[in-house]
Structures are given as C-alpha cells and as structure tokens.
Amino acid sequence: MARYNPKETEPKWREAWADAQSFxxxxxxxxxxxxxxxxxxxxxxxxxxxxxxxxxxxxxxxxFKRARGFxxxxxxxxxxxxxxxxxxxxxxxxxxKGWTYDNIARMRDELKELGLSIDxxxxxxxxxxxxYGQQQxxxxxxxxxGLVYRREATVNWDPVDQTVLANEQVVDGRGWRSGAVVEKRxxxxxxxxxxxxxxxxxxxxxxLDRWPEKVRVMQENWIGRSQxxxxxxxFAGAAPQGFDAGIEVYTTRxxxxxxxxxxxxAADHPLAxxxxxxxxxxxxxxAECRRGGSSEAEIETAEKIGFDTGLRxxxxxxxxxxxxxxxxxxxxxxxxxxxxxxxxxxxxxxxDFARKYGLPVKPVVLPPCEDPATFQVGxxxxxxxxxxxxxDFLDGLPVEEAKARAVxxxxxxxxxxxxxxxxxxxxxxxxQRGWGCPIPVVHCEKDGVVPLPxxxxxxxxxxxxxxxxxxxxxxxxxxxxxxxxxxCGGPATRETDTLDTFVxxxxxxxxxxxxxxxxxxxKAAADYWxxxxxYIGGIEHAVxxxxxxxxxxxxxxxxxxxxxxxxxxxxxxxxxVTHETYRRQNGEWVEPGAVELKAEAGIRAxxxxxxxxxxxxxxVEKMSKSKKNTVAPGDIxxxxxxxxxxxxxxxxxPPERDTQWSTGGVQGAWRFVNRVWEEFDSQPAAAPGGDGAxxxxxxxxxxLRRATHKLVKQVTEAIETFRFNSGIAxxxxxxxxxxxxxxxxxxxxxxxxxxxxxxxxxRLIGPFTPxxxxxxxxxxxxxxxxxxxxxxxxDPALTEDAVKVLPVQVxxxxxxxxxxxxxAEPAEVExxxxxxxxxxxxxxxxxxxxxxxxxxxxxxxVAA
RNA sequence: GCCCCAGUGGCGAAAUGGUAGACGCGGCAGACUCAAAAUCUGCUUUCCGCGAGGGAGUGCUGGUUCGAGUCCGGCCUGGGGCACCA
Numbered sequence: 001m002a003r004y005n006p007k008e009t010e011p012k013w014r015e016a017w018a019d020a021q022s023f024x025x026x027x028x029x030x031x032x033x034x035x036x037x038x039x040x041x042x043x044x045x046x047x048x049x050x051x052x053x054x055x056x057x058x059x060x061x062x063x064f065k066r067a068r069g070f071x072x073x074x075x076x077x078x079x080x081x082x083x084x085x086x087x088x089x090x091x092x093x094x095x096x097k098g099w100t101y102d103n104i105a106r107m108r109d110e111l112k113e114l115g116l117s118i119d120x121x122x123x124x125x126x127x128x129x130x131x132y133g134q135q136q137x138x139x140x141x142x143x144x145x146g147l148v149y150r151r152e153a154t155v156n157w158d159p160v161d162q163t164v165l166a167n168e169q170v171v172d173g174r175g176w177r178s179g180a181v182v183e184k185r186x187x188x189x190x191x192x193x194x195x196x197x198x199x200x201x202x203x204x205x206x207x208l209d210r211w212p213e214k215v216r217v218m219q220e221n222w223i224g225r226s227q228x229x230x231x232x233x234x235f236a237g238a239a240p241q242g243f244d245a246g247i248e249v250y251t252t253r254x255x256x257x258x259x260x261x262x263x264x265x266a267a268d269h270p271l272a273x274x275x276x277x278x279x280x281x282x283x284x285x286x287a288e289c290r291r292g293g294s295s296e297a298e299i300e301t302a303e304k305i306g307f308d309t310g311l312r313x314x315x316x317x318x319x320x321x322x323x324x325x326x327x328x329x330x331x332x333x334x335x336x337x338x339x340x341x342x343x344x345x346x347x348x349x350x351x352d353f354a355r356k357y358g359l360p361v362k363p364v365v366l367p368p369c370e371d372p373a374t375f376q377v378g379x380x381x382x383x384x385x386x387x388x389x390x391x392d393f394l395d396g397l398p399v400e401e402a403k404a405r406a407v408x409x410x411x412x413x414x415x416x417x418x419x420x421x422x423x424x425x426x427x428x429x430x431x432q433r434g435w436g437c438p439i440p441v442v443h444c445e446k447d448g449v450v451p452l453p454x455x456x457x458x459x460x461x462x463x464x465x466x467x468x469x470x471x472x473x474x475x476x477x478x479x480x481x482x483x484x485x486x487x488c489g490g491p492a493t494r495e496t497d498t499l500d501t502f503v504x505x506x507x508x509x510x511x512x513x514x515x516x517x518x519x520x521x522x523k524a525a526a527d528y529w530x531x532x533x534x535y536i537g538g539i540e541h542a543v544x545x546x547x548x549x550x551x552x553x554x555x556x557x558x559x560x561x562x563x564x565x566x567x568x569x570x571x572x573x574x575x576x577v578t579h580e581t582y583r584r585q586n587g588e589w590v591e592p593g594a595v596e597l598k599a600e601a602g603i604r605a606x607x608x609x610x611x612x613x614x615x616x617x618x619x620v621e622k623m624s625k626s627k628k629n630t631v632a633p634g635d636i637x638x639x640x641x642x643x644x645x646x647x648x649x650x651x652x653x654p655p656e657r658d659t660q661w662s663t664g665g666v667q668g669a670w671r672f673v674n675r676v677w678e679e680f681d682s683q684p685a686a687a688p689g690g691d692g693a694x695x696x697x698x699x700x701x702x703x704l705r706r707a708t709h710k711l712v713k714q715v716t717e718a719i720e721t722f723r724f725n726s727g728i729a730x731x732x733x734x735x736x737x738x739x740x741x742x743x744x745x746x747x748x749x750x751x752x753x754x755x756x757x758x759x760x761x762x763r764l765i766g767p768f769t770p771x772x773x774x775x776x777x778x779x780x781x782x783x784x785x786x787x788x789x790x791x792x793x794x795d796p797a798l799t800e801d802a803v804k805v806l807p808v809q810v811x812x813x814x815x816x817x818x819x820x821x822x823x824a825e826p827a828e829v830e831x832x833x834x835x836x837x838x839x840x841x842x843x844x845x846x847x848x849x850x851x852x853x854x855x856x857x858x859x860x861x862v863a864a
Numbered sequence: 865g866c867c868c869c870a871g872u873g874g875c876g877a878a879a880u881g882g883u884a885g886a887c888g889c890g891g892c893a894g895a896c897u898c899a900a901a902a903u904c905u906g907c908u909u910u911c912c913g914c915g916a917g918g919g920a921g922u923g924c925u926g927g928u929u930c931g932a933g934u935c936c937g938g939c940c941u942g943g944g945g946c947a948c949c950a
Contacts, residue, residue, distance in 0.1 A: 003902095213868075213869095214868060214869070214944080214945080217867070217868060217945080217946095218868090218944095218945060218946080221867080221945075221946050221947090222945095222946085224946090224949065226949070226950085228950080249950080250949095250950065251950060252949090252950065253950080264950090304948075328948095329948085330948040330950095331948080331950075332948075332949070332950090335949050335950075336949075336950060337950095339950090340950045341950085342950085343950095347950070348865090349948055349950080350950085352948095421949080421950090423949060539944085539945095542945085543945095597890095604874085604875090604890075604891095648888095651876095651887085651888070652876055652877080652888075652889090653876060653877070654877085657870095657876095657877095659876080660875085660876065662875090662876085662889070662890095664888090664889050664890065665876080665888075665889060667889085668888055668889060669888090671903090672888090674903090725876090725877075725878085725887085725888095726877095726878070726879095726886095726887085728887080728888090729877090729878070729886065729887035729888075730886095730887085731887095732886095732887050732888070733886075733887065736887090805883095806883095807882080807883040808883095809882085809883085809930085809931075811930080811931090812930070812931050814883050817883075849930090850930065851930090852882095852930050852931080854882060854931095857882055858882040858883075858931085859882095860882080860930050860931060861930085862930050862931095
C-alpha cells in the first residue's frame with residue numbers, strides 16, 4: 001500500500017480536467033444557471049494565503065453547483081491597472097505593462113495549481129486594450145446621457161502618489177494606499193453622477209436579501225439619505241449684495257423652528273466670503289477656520305468657534321422675531337446648503353454653541369410626562385419624541401406631524417420645500433496616472449471638451465511612456481496627446497487623465513458573460529448569466545467597489561446594455577488569513593519558516609531554528625510582510641499538496657471569520673488526505689456494487705449505510721449554508737467510522753456498504769479536495785470523473801434511526817437514557833421511562849408532577 | 865456619541881429552545897522502532913472521589929420556560945463601521 005503522493009496525482013487530474021474542458025461554461029437554456037465569482041485579484045505577482053482562501057471558497061460552491069446540475073460560470077481575470085506597476089517601474093526601471101503581464105503569467109500558474117474549476121477561456125486583464133477599449137465605449141454612452149461631467153472642484157490630493165483620490169479612498173484623512181495626509185486642491189475634474197442614483201442605491205439595498213446585513217448598513221450610512229426641508233430666511237433690513245433672496249438653510253427638524261436661536265453659515269459659504277471681502281475682521285475669522293485640519297483627530301478636538309456678522313434675518317413663522325446670523329466653523333459647505341438654523345434646545349452641537357456665545361435656549365419639544373411650566377434644558381439637548389409647545393400653530397402636535405405641518409407652511413409661503421439630502425458625493429474618477437484607462441476625449445481650443453466618436457476607439461496607451469519620475473507619464477509623452485478635433489478637424493489635445501481603477505472593476509463581471517464580444521456587453525449572454533448568484537470577497541470593499549459596481553450596473557441598465565439592476569444577488573464576505581507573530585528578544589520580527597515550536601511541560605515555546613534563541617510568541621495578526629508572519633502557498637503545496645492546503649483553509653473556521661494558519665493545522669489536513677486514501681486503497685476491487693443493498697443484511701452494514709445517507713444530507717446542507725467547516729467535520733467523523741469498519745475481514749454486506757459509502761464520500765470531498773476525490777473515485781472504479789458525476793442523493797428513510805436513544809432528565813438534569821422506537825408516542829415513552837429501574841432509583845422519595853416527552857428527542861421529569 | 869457583530873476547554877471551534885465542548889490542533893500515556901520521524905491506540909472542561917459516581921460550568925446579572933450557549937431586559941469586554949451630516 002503506497003502512501004498518497006499529491007505531486008503525482010494532482011497535476012495528473014488538473015491535466016485531465018483541462019483536456020476534457022470540464023469547466024467550460026455553457027449557455028444552456030435547458031439547465032438552471034449559476035454564476036460564481038470571487039473578487040478578481042490585482043496581479044502583484046505572488047499568490048498569498050488570502051487568495052487561497054478566497055478562491056477555494058468560491059471553488060467549493062462552483063463544484064457543488066456543477067454537480068447539482070447547474071450550468072456554472074466560474075471565471076477569472078485580473079484587476080491589472082494601478083499604481084503598484086508604476087511604482088515598480090519607477091523603482092526598478094521596468095515597463096509597467098511588461099511587469100504586469102509577467103506577474104499575471106506567474107500568478108495564473110499559481111492559481112491553476114490550486115485546481116480551481118475555472119473557465120480559463122474567459123480570462124482577461126483590465127489592462128488589455130480589448131477590455132479598456134470597450135470601457136471607453138460605454139463611458140462615452142454615459143457621457144451622452146450626462147452622467148459624466150467636468151467641473152472645477154476641491155479634490156483630495158495625495159502628495160505621495162501625486163494623484164486625486166475619491167472620497168471613498170480617503171480614510172482618516174489619509175490616502176488609502178500611500179497613507180499620506182491628503183491635501184485639498186482645486187482642480188478641473190471628471191465626475192460620474194453617482195448621486196443621480198442615490199435614491200435607487202439606497203432603496204434597492206432592501207432587495208439584496210442574500211447580502212450581509214453589515215454591508216447593507218454600511219452602504220446605507222455612506223449614501224446617508226436624510227429627509228428634511230430647504231428653507232429661506234430673509235434679511236431684516238438691507239440684504240448684502242447678491243443675497244436679496246435671503247439665506248437658504250437645510251434642516252431635518254422643521255418642527256423645531258420656533259426654538260431657533262440663530263442662523264449659521266459655513267466659513268466658505270458665499271455670504272461669508274462676500275463679507276470677508278468687505279471686513280478684515282470677518283476675513284481673519286474665516287482664515288482661522290480654514291487653518292483647522294481635516295484629520296479626524298483635529299476635527300474631534302476642534303473647538304466650536306463662531307463670529308456674529310451683525311446681520312439679522314426674519315423668523316419665517318414668528319412675525320417680528322429676528323435671528324442673528326453667525327459664521328461658524330462646524331458648518332460644512334458641502335453638506336446641505338452650507339447653512340443651518342440653530343435650535344439649541346434640541347441639538348447638542350447647537351446647544352454647545354449657544355452656551356458658549358450666550359444665545360437663548362428655548363425648548364419647543366416637551367418630553368412625555370414633563371410639565372411645560374418647569375421643563376428646562378441643561379447640558380444635554382433633548383432629541384427624543386414629545387409634543388411640540390411654545391410653537392404657535394404647531395403646539396400639541398407630535399414631532400412627525402409637526403414636521404409635515406411646518407413644511408406645508410413653508411411651501412405655502414414660498415420660502416422653501418421638503419427636500420432629500422445625501423451624504424454621497426459624485427464620484428471623482430480622473431487620475432493623473434499613465435497606467436490606466438485613457439479618458440476618450442480631446443480638448444479643442446475652438447470646440448472645448450469633445451468626446452471622441454466610437455470609431456476612434458480604442459484610445460490605446462502608448463507603449464513607450466517614461467516612468468522614471470513621479471507624475472503622469474501620459475502627460476509627459478512627447479506625441480501621444482496630439483490629436484485632431486472630431487468636430488473641426490483642427491489640432492486638439494488628448495485628455496491625459498486616466499480612469500480610477502475602480503471603474504475597471506465596476507463592470508468586469510458583465511464582461512465575463514462574453515469576454516470576446518464586439519460590444520462592451522453581449523446582451524444575450526449577459527441576460528443568461530447575470531446577475532452573479534454568489535459573489536465572494538473581502539469586507540474591505542463593502543463601500544468602495546460594491547457601491548461603484550451597483551451604480552455602474554444601474555447606469556448600464558438605463559443605457560439598455562444590461563437587464564439586471566443589481567449585479568450581485570448573493571454576497572459573501574470572507575475573513576482574513578492570520579498567523580501568529582514571532583519576535584527576537586531585540587524586537588526583530590521572525591518569519592514562521594525560521595521558527596521551531598516546542599512544548600515544554602505543556603507550555604508552548606518558540607525558538608529560532610538556527611541558533612536556538614528563545615523567541616517571543618506575539619499576537620495573531622493578518623498575514624503581512626511587515627510582521628513577517630506570511631506563509632507562501634507554493635511552499636505549502638510543495639510539502640503537503642494543494643488539497644491539504646485547501647482543506648485546512650476551509651476547515652478551520654467558519655468562512656466569514658478570520659482563520660489562523662498554523663503548521664499543525666495543515667498537517668492535520670494532510671493526515672486526513674492520507675487516511676482517506678488508505679480507506680480507498682484498502683477496498684478490494686471486486687467489492688459488490690455501489691447501491692449498498694447488494695450484500696445482504698448485517699448490523700454493521702446497516703449502521704454504515706445509515707451513516708452514509710446521513711452524511712450526504714449533512715454535507716449538502718453545510719455547503720448550501722456556507723458552513724464548510726462543519727461539513728468537513730462531518731467528513732472527518734465519517735472517516736473515523738470507516739476505519740472502524742475496515743475492509744479486511746468484512747462481511748459481504750459490509751463490503752457493499754463500504755462501497756456505497758466510498759462512492760458517496762469521493763463525490764462529497766470533491767468540492768474541498770478535488771484531486772484526492774478523482775484519485776479515490778478512480779480507485780473504486782467510479783464511472784468517468786468526479787467532476788462529471790452527479791452529487792450523491794440520500795434516502796430520507798435511511799437518515800432516520802429506527803431506535804432512538806433519548807436522554808432522560810429529572811428537573812432539567814440528565815439522569816440517564818432510554819431507548820424507544822422512532823416516532824414513539826409520549827405515553828409509550830413515558831411508560832418505558834417509568835419502568836426503567838435506574839430512573840426509578842433516581843425518583844425515589846420524589847413525587848412526579850409532570851413528564852414532558854419531546855418526540856424522538858428528550859424526556860424531562862418534573863418531580864419534587 | 866450612534867449603529868452592527870462577537871464573547872463557549874490550553875487553542876481554532878461545534879451544538880432546529882432539548883445529553884455543552886462534535887471535529888481538528890496542542891498536550892499526556894502507550895504500541896511499533898536499535899533510535900528518531902512518520903503511523904497507530906487510549907486519555908485530555910474543571911473540582912471532589914481509589915472507584916462507581918457526584919458537584920460546577922458557555923463574559924456578568926436578572927427574567928421567560930418543564931428545560932436557555934441559544935429567547936428577552938440591563939451591564940462588562942473585544943472587534944468593525946459611521947460621525948461637527950444640520
């Protein structure tokens with residue numbers, strides 16, 4: 001009996017699958033389709049354990065669905081534009097394109113080694129002209145629809161990467177890649193009108209019932225829809241020049257208007273800027289506000305400061321009442337209208353401001369059970385429900401009703417209207433980078449910004465850009481940008497900004513439906529395959545990629561290019577792969593490969609292999625180069641084979657949780673692989689046929705058959721509910737049972753039962769350890785390959801035991817057990833229990849009050 | 865501050881309201897071996913007991929229930945997200 005040799009078997013089966021084109025996706029109208037997609041990788045050149053986990057998870061689903069009779073699409077591609085290539089180019093003087101394609105070649109080999117059930121004929125990279133040329137095509141369509149526009153805007157400028165960042169790419173005031181503190185700059189910028197879809201993007205979240213609640217909440221918060229009203233305050237007396245119409249504010253609490261103490265505007269509000277131009281004191285205050293940083297820490301600690309302009313406005317409801325106009329640093333110009341009315345009694349921030357500057361605090365919402373004569377607001381604003389008071393025509397109304405009444409009055413007076421405001425901003429998509437998808441427009445002196453005609457596509461990147469220094473290599477190129485204006489034919493300059501790489505990844509899933517189509521998206525193919533039934537990736541894209549992809553899908557649907565309005569029907573966010581960290585006494589990190597783990601007196605210790613120096617075992621953290629706690633998948637494959645690596649990464653923790661890589665763990669998986677093989681290898685070739693019933697009856701055979709059918713049921717359910725770790729645990733358990741019923745010396749009945757068990761087992765492990773499954777299947781004479789075999793079925797009659805062992809509790813504590821026929825009625829069970837001498841002994845001296853029998857489960861006797 | 869999620873052995877974890885700790889890792893003991901590795905077998909929540917057996921136990925606390933890791937209320941700790949958002 002030979003030890004299982006993955007180095008021989010694994011490549012053999014990968015070749016067999018490739019030869020048979022087992023994973024080719026076929027548009028088959030007679031079968032239900034299933035589209036499994038994992039977020040495609042950036043081609044860094046090295047596969048890491050996170051990839052192994054992500055793609056193994058998807059592969060389990062893909063292989064399972066295929067076996068269940070679905071027509072499966074499981075493609076792979078490369079998110080290939082982006083800064084790392086430019087950085088490599090700058091540091092090492094290589095060409096980003098060559099560097100990227102080399103990396104792709106290397107990673108493709110590594111991914112193929114994983115034995116994934118991918119249709120490689122659909123592979124593409126976003127840096128293929130064939131891909132980004134099509135992207136330019138739909139970009140121009142969106143341009144025509146007015147979803148693309150250009151304006152001067154204050155943008156997030158990353159001084160290290162020397163490019164603009166989207167709001168979503170600024171985390172805690174720093175660039176999400178470079179970590180540099182982001183500066184504010186005014187630039188002419190390209191935007192996609194994602195805000196046109198803000199309502200839909202919020203509303204449709206409700207339809208995504210197979211998305212994690214967490215992700216939906218994060219998107220909802222990010223879009224930040226709020227219902228309120230816009231409302232104009234008119235100046236009492238002469239209005240400043242240009243402000244005859246008054247000041248427009250946005251509020252979500254029109255019900256509290258009678259509690260207004262002031263009107264405030266942002267420091268960069270046009271009114272503040274006008275006043276600053278005329279009054280040095282205002283100018284000085286505005287300048288002071290600007291000095292405040294934008295980082296979270298600075299905002300957190302920044303004191304609320306204000307400046308009384310001396311201007312006054314009229315209260316819209318209370319005739320004769322006037323409110324002072326302040327400039328305040330806490331009001332944001334880019335939210336709402338950049339102006340507010342302050343109601344200190346019912347808004348904490350307004351209250352802090354009012355206390356500081358001695359403004360009146362007048363409560364207008366009365367909390368339940370408070371006396372209007374005595375109710376006062378102290379240091380805490382009252383934001384809860386209640387009845388309006390001190391408010392003229394709103395008196396006595398509950399908050400929600402008062403809001404509606406106040407808005408109705410504002411609208412009747414012509415001073416404003418109900419309004420919805422979003423936190424979401426339009427998506428700034430231009431990047432000042434050479435390694436990206438060119439924006440297909442030219443700038444003509446005569447005709448301005450001119451989109452190119454479809455016939456001028458693709459606008460391809462030049463192959464001879466110079467990446468030796470920072471900045472935009474496309475801009476620097478000597479000739480590329482010169483072009484003819486499509487309108488006048490005169491000289492024009494190409495746009496040298498390229499698109500954010502998140503644009504590239506916002507539609508790739510649709511391109512996979514037919515990656516070679518002459519149009520961006522082949523409608524018939526997309527109609528068949530989309531939406532993605534199961535999308536799998538990291539939680540870090542909860543807002544960025546997943547929001548952009550939803551937006552582009554809706555925009556393309558409105559363009560008639562897609563029929564679906566949501567790209568991903570099911571989303572699964574998997575956890576990270578972590579590892580223990582090790583440090584030398586001097587604090588230096590040590591990689592796991594150089595560490596030997598020991599246990600002395602039951603306590604784990606780590607030493608440096610080379611010198612025996614004791615190491616400090618640190619926290620378990622996400623695998624990262626800086627902590628040196630990475631393990632190269634290739635090294636693991638070399639020692640244990642691919643299947644063991646896949647199995648461990650799937651078996652250790654629930655998929656949504658972080659999983660901890662450990663040498664011991666993968667060794668355990670490796671042991672399982674070998675033990676499985678031993679069972680298959682020990683089964684005689686002449687064993688009776690596979691339905692298990694052929695060998696006659698005996699107790700061991702019957703028990704094994706029941707266990708087999710139960711196993712099929714349990715593993716099937718585990719895969720369907722993403723509880724892969726539990727499913728694998730059932731397989732481990734079952735293997736132990738097989739070992740307890742060895743082929744050697746087995747009866748004919750048991751051999752037949754084993755044959756049935758092994759036949760099911762080989763197919764059940766297929767999604768997890770596909771190579772081992774094939775080798776095992778072949779060993780017991782399975783027809784064809786596992787990838788062609790249907791998923792095993794179970795006989796419900798065999799998943800239920802004929803005799804049930806019921807635990808018996810007395811007053812909720814387990815005191816013994818009895819056997820009863822399955823489905824026995826409570827009265828019958830009760831009799832068995834009370835006749836049991838052991839139970840009777842337990843009940844001595846007690847009076848039975850009640851006997852609870854849960855059919856086939858448990859008995860509880862209440863006695864005193 | 866607001867919104868999610870989680871808390872179970874030495875560790876990763878498992879348990880339709882029904883025998884808590886399956887399965888794996890680690891550990892201990894034994895078998896095989898000249899020896900080691902590999903492999904195999906047994907034990908491994910904790911306390912009392914030689915034992916049979918018994919007590920306690922799922923972050924804390926109260927409740928619902930014949931019965932709670934699971935449901936409800938209050939708290940503690942950790943993780944994630946959002947936040948001068950009017």
